[in-house]
Amino acid sequence: MGSMVLYNYFRSSTSYRVRLAMHMKGLDFEYKPINLLKSEQRSPEYLKINPLGGVPTLVHNGKVIPESFAIMEYLDEVFPEPALFPKDAYLKARIRQVCEVINSFMHPMGNLKTLKYMEQHHGYTQEQKEEWFKHWATQGLQTLESTLKEFAGTYSFGNQVTMADLFLIPQLVTCQRFKVDLSPYPTLVKISENCNKLEAFQKAHPFKQIDTPEEFKK
Ligand SMILES: N[C@@H](CCC(=O)N[C@@H](CS)C(=O)NCC(=O)O)C(=O)O
Missing domain, CATH: 3.40.30.10 (Glutaredoxin)
Structure with a gap:
């Protein structure tokens, strides 16, 4: 190693x-x-x-x-x-699709430097930053829900954890931080509940890290 x-x-x-x-x-x-x-x-x-x-x-x-x-x-x-991808080329492509929706579309809209720019150059308040994030997150979440409805089992793609789950769960946690209502996305919520039962997901959680401030530790 x-x-x-x-x-x-x-x-x-x-x-x-x-x-x-x-x-x-x-x-x-x-x-x-x-x-x-x-x-x-x-x-x-x-x-x-x-x-x-x-x-x-x-x-x-x-x-x-x-x-x-x-x-x-x-x-x-x-x-x-x-393995974080199955062997099937089509499934691999669809898993990468999910990862890219999160990586290239959703994540940058809530990134610190993006929000700081909106605050410093356009005078955005905390409320306006949340509204901005929600606007883009909603399009991403709708895409993820309709995509994963087709492929989900216990996890995003069938019954094995794949790269898609590793992208999805952190993005859902960010959405919750920005007060996005996840109830319109039942497939995503179910996948998240299933993933969070696994030890790896519990160990990686933001509130369990050495730099997690005391107020976030449960
Ligand atoms: N596409 C990059 C994004 C990296 C990135 O920007 N990460 C955020 C945290 S989630 C960050 O470091 N932001 C600092 C900043 O915006 O100043 C990746 O996936 O690693």
Whole structure:
């Protein structure tokens, strides 16, 4: 396995995705907290390993990998068990579709730097930021619900945890933080309940990390 260092932040959904992949595969790693609220993601030292100034970044045996999807696909190749994709090419493509809806469409709209920009350049209040997030999240959630209604079993795609679950659950937690009502999405809620029964999901949860502030610990 070698040495694994994960630069991440308890509440970051992209960090949570990677923690899920690590715990699913039973990998030990050193947890290096990067406090986004203290702008540690933009320190000159961190920008050397992640020039876009985001978490997570994985360093495996001295090799640096930024970007959560890239990290997770790397882990899945290097540590193939349990596999995060099925062999079927069509299902693989549909799982990547789900991941991309979250990664490329939903996540950036709630990212700290996006919301900060809206606040600083357009005077958005907290309420307006929540409204902005909800507007985009709703389109994403509707897409995910209609897609997964077709494919879900216990989890997003049948009865094995796949990459889709590792993207979905953190995004749902972010939606709840922004007070998005999840009741119109029963398939997503059921998948989330099932995933959260698994040990890997409990270990990776934002409120269970070494940098989780006391007020969030349950
Ligand atoms: N596409 C990147 C996004 C990384 C990213 O921006 N992560 C957020 C946290 S979820 C972050 O570090 N934000 C810091 C900021 O916006 O300043 C990935 O999947 O790793």
